[in-house]
Amino acid sequence: MLRRYQHLIWDWNGTLLDDLQLCIEVTNSLLRQRRLPPLDLTRYHAVFGFPVRAYYAEIGLATTEETFKALSVDFISAYEARRLExxxxPGAEELLAAIPARGLTQSILSAYRHDTLCEIVAHFGLTSRFVALSGLDNIYAHSKAALGRAALARLGxxxxKVLMIGDTLHDLEVAREMGVDCVLVSHGHHPAERLRQGGVPVFPNLHALGAAFGLPAFQSSGSGGGGNGNLVSR
Structure with a gap:
């Protein structure tokens, strides 16, 4: 699979970083403050998406521009206070370390704010694994499509020759807008049944992805885990 590519673009939240439980807990704290019913994992997986404003509206949290902006501040403040939790x-560090040996470079494309993205990537000691980190310049997580197109242009x-790896259907949408291939992992913010609607390979975790990449360290980790089609549509 890797032989056809020169560069991997990784999503961060949910793909490399396991922040699913934290996001649910922070969201539920906001819901409780407003006397709204909390989300369980099944409900979260069913409704979470981009733009985040539409997701907030779906669960009763934001209906106007003003309330959305205030809610975004509340969410990010609570998330940032606990992000180091x-x-x-599993497998992220090993996979990121193994890719360069195959002659590929790597970058991150994230809806996370750029400065905080750089900080947390550095916290995990991963900065040197990437030739570029690209995050948004705001906290509203509308879309990262334009950011992705600009990042791709800078990469040259x-x-x-580029493969994007994400955990949501938005990552697939962004990949298609960029004209690059995409695969998805189902251990993050969208479950496998939603991801399979995109018609691209879906893997249960990074170990299965590493095995599909043909990396020796991952060959005993199991199969590709449900890849369902050719690598995606440009």
Missing amino acids: TRLH VPAA
Whole structure:
């Protein structure tokens, strides 16, 4: 799978960073403050998406621009206060370390604010694994499509030689807007049944992805775990 590519673009939250439980807990604290019913994992997986404002509206949290902006501040403040409670997904460090040996470079494209993205990547000692980190310049998580197109232009790598790896259907949408291939992992913010609607390979975790990449350290980790189609559509 890797032979056709020169560069991997990783999503951060949910793909490399396991922050699913933290996001649910922070969201539920906001819901409780407003006397709204909390989310369980099944409900969260069913409704979470981008733009985040639409997701907030779906669960009863934001209906106007003013309330959305205030809610975004509340969410980010609570999330940032606890972000160091998060951990990398199993296999993340090993996979990121193994990719360069195959001659590929790597970057991150995230809806996380750029400065905080750089800080937490550094916290985990991963900065040197990437040639670029690209995050948004705000906290509202509307979309990262425009950011992705700009990042791709800066990389100078042909789109046909780039693979994006994410955990949501938004990552797939962004990949398609960028004209790059995409695979998805289902250990993050969207479950496998939603991800499979995109018609691209879906893997249960990073170990399965590493095995599909043909990396020796991951060959005993199991199969590709449900990849369902050719690598994606440009």
